Amino acid sequence: MRYLTRRIGLFLVTLWAALTVNFIIPRVMPGNEAQAVLGTFRNINPAALHALQIQFGVNAHQSVLSSYFEYLGNCLTGQFGVTAQGVPVMSEIGSKLPWTLGLVGVTTVIAFLIGTLAGVASAWYRGGRLDAILPPALFIVSTIPVFFVGLLLIYVFAVKLNWLPLGGNYSVGATPSFSASFIWDVLKHALLPALSLVIVTSGLWVYSMRNNMITTIAEDYVKTGRAKGLPTRRVMFGYAGRNAILPNLTGFAMQLGYVLGGAIVIEYLFSYPGLGYLFYTATTDHDLPLMQGLFLFYTLAVLVCVLIADLLTAVLDPRTREA
Amino acid sequence: MKRIKWLAALATVGMFVAACGGSSSGTSSSTANTGKVGGKLVIDNVSGSTWTCQFNPFNSAVLGPGITFAPVYEPLEFVNILQSGNPPVPMLATSSAWSNGFKTLTFTIRNGVTWTDGKPFSAADVAYTFNAMKSDKVIDLNALWSADGGPLTSVAVKGTNQVVFTFKAPSQPIFYFVADQTPIVPQHIWSALNQSKLHSYPDSQPVGTGPFMVSSCSPQNIKYTRNPHYWQSKAGHPVPMIKEVDYPAFLSNTPGNLFLAQGQAQWGGQYIPNVQSFYVGKDPAHRHIWFPPVLNVALVPNLSNPLLGKLPVRQAIAYALDKATISRLGEGGEQQPANQNGVVTPTFQSWVDSALTQPAYSPAKAQQLLKSAGFTKGSDGIYKDASGNRLAFTIKTISGYSDWDASLQVITQQLKAVGIAVTVQDENSTPYTSDIQGGHFQLAYAGSGGPAASPGPGPYYELRGWLFSGNIGSTNYSRFKSAQADALFNQYAGASQPQQVQIMHQVQKMMVDEIPFIPTTEGVDWYQYDTTNIGGWPTQSDPYAQPSPYSFPDNGQVLAHLYPSS
Numbered sequence: 001m002r003y004l005t006r007r008i009g010l011f012l013v014t015l016w017a018a019l020t021v022n023f024i025i026p027r028v029m030p031g032n033e034a035q036a037v038l039g040t041f042r043n044i045n046p047a048a049l050h051a052l053q054i055q056f057g058v059n060a061h062q063s064v065l066s067s068y069f070e071y072l073g074n075c076l077t078g079q080f081g082v083t084a085q086g087v088p089v090m091s092e093i094g095s096k097l098p099w100t101l102g103l104v105g106v107t108t109v110i111a112f113l114i115g116t117l118a119g120v121a122s123a124w125y126r127g128g129r130l131d132a133i134l135p136p137a138l139f140i141v142s143t144i145p146v147f148f149v150g151l152l153l154i155y156v157f158a159v160k161l162n163w164l165p166l167g168g169n170y171s172v173g174a175t176p177s178f179s180a181s182f183i184w185d186v187l188k189h190a191l192l193p194a195l196s197l198v199i200v201t202s203g204l205w206v207y208s209m210r211n212n213m214i215t216t217i218a219e220d221y222v223k224t225g226r227a228k229g230l231p232t233r234r235v236m237f238g239y240a241g242r243n244a245i246l247p248n249l250t251g252f253a254m255q256l257g258y259v260l261g262g263a264i265v266i267e268y269l270f271s272y273p274g275l276g277y278l279f280y281t282a283t284t285d286h287d288l289p290l291m292q293g294l295f296l297f298y299t300l301a302v303l304v305c306v307l308i309a310d311l312l313t314a315v316l317d318p319r320t321r322e323a
Numbered sequence: 324m325k326r327i328k329w330l331a332a333l334a335t336v337g338m339f340v341a342a343c344g345g346s347s348s349g350t351s352s353s354t355a356n357t358g359k360v361g362g363k364l365v366i367d368n369v370s371g372s373t374w375t376c377q378f379n380p381f382n383s384a385v386l387g388p389g390i391t392f393a394p395v396y397e398p399l400e401f402v403n404i405l406q407s408g409n410p411p412v413p414m415l416a417t418s419s420a421w422s423n424g425f426k427t428l429t430f431t432i433r434n435g436v437t438w439t440d441g442k443p444f445s446a447a448d449v450a451y452t453f454n455a456m457k458s459d460k461v462i463d464l465n466a467l468w469s470a471d472g473g474p475l476t477s478v479a480v481k482g483t484n485q486v487v488f489t490f491k492a493p494s495q496p497i498f499y500f501v502a503d504q505t506p507i508v509p510q511h512i513w514s515a516l517n518q519s520k521l522h523s524y525p526d527s528q529p530v531g532t533g534p535f536m537v538s539s540c541s542p543q544n545i546k547y548t549r550n551p552h553y554w555q556s557k558a559g560h561p562v563p564m565i566k567e568v569d570y571p572a573f574l575s576n577t578p579g580n581l582f583l584a585q586g587q588a589q590w591g592g593q594y595i596p597n598v599q600s601f602y603v604g605k606d607p608a609h610r611h612i613w614f615p616p617v618l619n620v621a622l623v624p625n626l627s628n629p630l631l632g633k634l635p636v637r638q639a640i641a642y643a644l645d646k647a648t649i650s651r652l653g654e655g656g657e658q659q660p661a662n663q664n665g666v667v668t669p670t671f672q673s674w675v676d677s678a679l680t681q682p683a684y685s686p687a688k689a690q691q692l693l694k695s696a697g698f699t700k701g702s703d704g705i706y707k708d709a710s711g712n713r714l715a716f717t718i719k720t721i722s723g724y725s726d727w728d729a730s731l732q733v734i735t736q737q738l739k740a741v742g743i744a745v746t747v748q749d750e751n752s753t754p755y756t757s758d759i760q761g762g763h764f765q766l767a768y769a770g771s772g773g774p775a776a777s778p779g780p781g782p783y784y785e786l787r788g789w790l791f792s793g794n795i796g797s798t799n800y801s802r803f804k805s806a807q808a809d810a811l812f813n814q815y816a817g818a819s820q821p822q823q824v825q826i827m828h829q830v831q832k833m834m835v836d837e838i839p840f841i842p843t844t845e846g847v848d849w850y851q852y853d854t855t856n857i858g859g860w861p862t863q864s865d866p867y868a869q870p871s872p873y874s875f876p877d878n879g880q881v882l883a884h885l886y887p888s889s
Binding site: 029030050051052054082084085086087092095166167168169170172176268271273277281284285286 | 385542751
């Protein structure tokens with residue numbers, strides 16, 4: 001119980017700190033929304049600058065402190081305002097979330113599974129051929145920047161071979177439905193960005209899993225399991241794997257932040273209309289309400305995942321519950 | 324359209340290493356208008372973000388890609404910038420007349436027009452639209468009612484079918500913004516809204532008078548269907564003749580350009596590198612391009628800089644630039660070299676003072692100008708003044724504008740050849756806009772494609788944006804301040820047509836004598852079209868409207884002219 005309250009307390013303090021940083025960062029960026037709108041579109045009368053300044057309250061002076069408390073209050077009550085284009089921030093995030101969740105969420109789980117399984121297998125058969133090839137190969141690939149992998153895949157599969165689409169989430173003009181042909185269309189569009197992310201992130205799990213596994217295999221309870229004559233798979237996953245995965249689990253939650261960051265580059269590269277792309281346009285358009293909404297969303301996502309990982313650790317490892 | 328961005332550019336370079344081709348004008352289509360309704364038009368213009376499905380024509384973000392004005396909402400009269408000598412085309416107003424020394428403007432409103440919800444359109448809608456801008460200043464995008472009580476002082480209905488605009492001072496050029504640049508909205512819907520918050524009305528199901536109606540909208544695509552009761556329709560001659568229009572959202576140029584090249588869209592407004600081989604060459608019989616110039620791109624000196632404030636330095640820069648090379652290497656020949664007199668040609672040829680001699684490319688003359696002004700060449704080959712200040716400057720530009728970067732490479736070399744050192748500094752569009760409006764730069768590359776004074780029917784509109792002292796802080800980037808220029812621009816508002824030409828001749832002389840900024844290339848309307856299934860396109864020989872899908876309200880003219888040809 002004490003473990004639980006301490007974790008939740010820490011969660012709240014971190015959340016407050018993150019909210020404060022979210023408030024400060026967009027405000028120290030140069031320029032303002034009115035100039036951003038003028039800079040983005042053409043054929044607009046420069047006299048519109050005056051109108052835009054009124055709209056975005058550019059010259060309306062409000063003290064930093066009072067807007068800070070207003071912002072905190074809005075965050076608590078879930079009011080995030082409207083974007084520079086006049087759409088409620090929450091509905092904008094809500095409409096893009098499924099695409100990012102589908103793309104990044106699924107690829108992260110796949111990458112985690114591939115990396116972890118490769119780690120378990122190579123530790124179990126340590127010193128063998130598998131151990132000599134798989135972890136180094138995955139690790140080396142994971143150091144390549146994700147945009148480079150993406151560009152390479154686009155060049156080979158979309159441009160040279162013309163097997164897969166260049167970008168987007170589904171074909172232009174297609175009507176969303178639950179038909180087999182539409183789902184196939186969506187999968188075809190998601191394949192290249194998903195592949196880039198899996199290639200780059202799988203390797204991150206291999207070494208930590210392999211090293212934990214090797215330490216765990218030497219433990220007495222694993223020897224006991226083997227001595228009892230339990231099947232290899234049972235000992236590998238139920239005895240050794242379960243304990244070795246604990247540090248990786250926390251790492252997985254932390255990793256989410258990196259993955260969301262990587263998603264910005266991948267979604268931009270593939271013109272994929274998810275949260276990452278939205279974040280990019282919000283920043284270039286200097287869209288304060290949208291940026292704050294997205295920052296908050298990302299922070300919450302990472303913090304909640306860390307909290308869940310902490311709770312999961314408590315379930316998997318009884319010792320933490322008493323600490 | 325959005326400019327090419329670096330990642331997309333990287334992909335593009337990898338993909339299309341093809342020979343460079345110049346631009347050519349399209350020939351008009353030989354297909355005949357059968358008078359039948361049908362077919363589908365797909366527009367390809369990269370908006371850079373998915374659609375918000377809002378159609379409020381006063382929201383600047385909605386206005387930009389031309390999705391609402393003028394397919395749905397229409398202007399009073401259409402002014403064609405490409406034919407600035409022609410009278411305006413009557414739209415919702417059948418005629419207009421100035422009186423009282425260009426201080427009173429009266430429109431006669433068309434009878435028999437209906438909104439797409441079936442309600443009749445009237446002069447009251449027109450008066451309402453303009454008065455709404457007074458109650459919500461945010462939607463007054465052309466500053467018709469500015470804070471100091473002008474230029475407009477009142478808009479009122481007169482009789483049954485007239486609307487009278489009263490101005491504080493002679494306001495001839497404002498005709499363009501009132502008649503052509505303001506979308507008319509229905510009073511019966513808009514007057515029920517909060518009048519001080521009209522700018523935040525989403526207008527997701529717009530009710531207009533235009534040729535098309537929005538039939539469905541998703542973040543990826545806007546579908547339009549023809550307005551069956553459009554007022555231009557006559558028995559035996561339906562308008563519009565295209566049944567459906569799709570306007571998909573593209574996030575970046577690469578997929579947008581590919582979509583056009585694959586023949587999936589018929590009307591493009593894209594910057595395509597090597598457009599001849601990448602687009603036209605794949606079906607030269609049907610695919611055409613035409614890039615009419617409308618607005619300058621220029622090298623802008625900050626006149627408050629002590630060195631650039633000196634005329635000989637600016638003159639030296641003007642003589643040092645070989646604009647033909649900048650056009651060829653920087654813009655792939657797709658934008659033509661610009662004139663130092665500031666007039667975009669051939670679009671505004673009739674305004675040019677042909678007696679005026681413009682500086683011609685001459686590096687020798689440039690160095691001679693610097694020497695006679697007391698500058699001496701240092702050991703590093705760069706000129707400096709008596710107190711040792713080197714002619715070394717930074718040029719601010721917008722990051723991601725790959726054609727501007729290429730032009731600036733050429734400019735850097737040409738200036739170095741006459742002993743002026745420049746370094747290019749790329750900035751994101753927001754800080755760039757902030758810096759050039761606020762005067763935080765030495766030299767800047769600016770104009771068409773970036774935040775610039777919008778063009779109008781005649782060089783007055785652009786040049787007033789650059790040179791009028793009241794525009795310091797917005798589009799007078801070089802911070803040029805001249806009582807003579809201000810007086811000329813003020814006289815223009817009340818002058819007759821021949822007098823206006825004379826005034827513009829004097830402004831051109833000022834451009835050549837004082838070099839307030841140096842036009843380098845002529846920014847164009849990007850335009851690609853495919854005549855396989857659709858005819859009636861604007862062409863160089865029939866320039867009935869600015870041809871880009873994002874040029875409003877010209878896009879409404881094009882949509883009403885197109886017809887299915889198969």
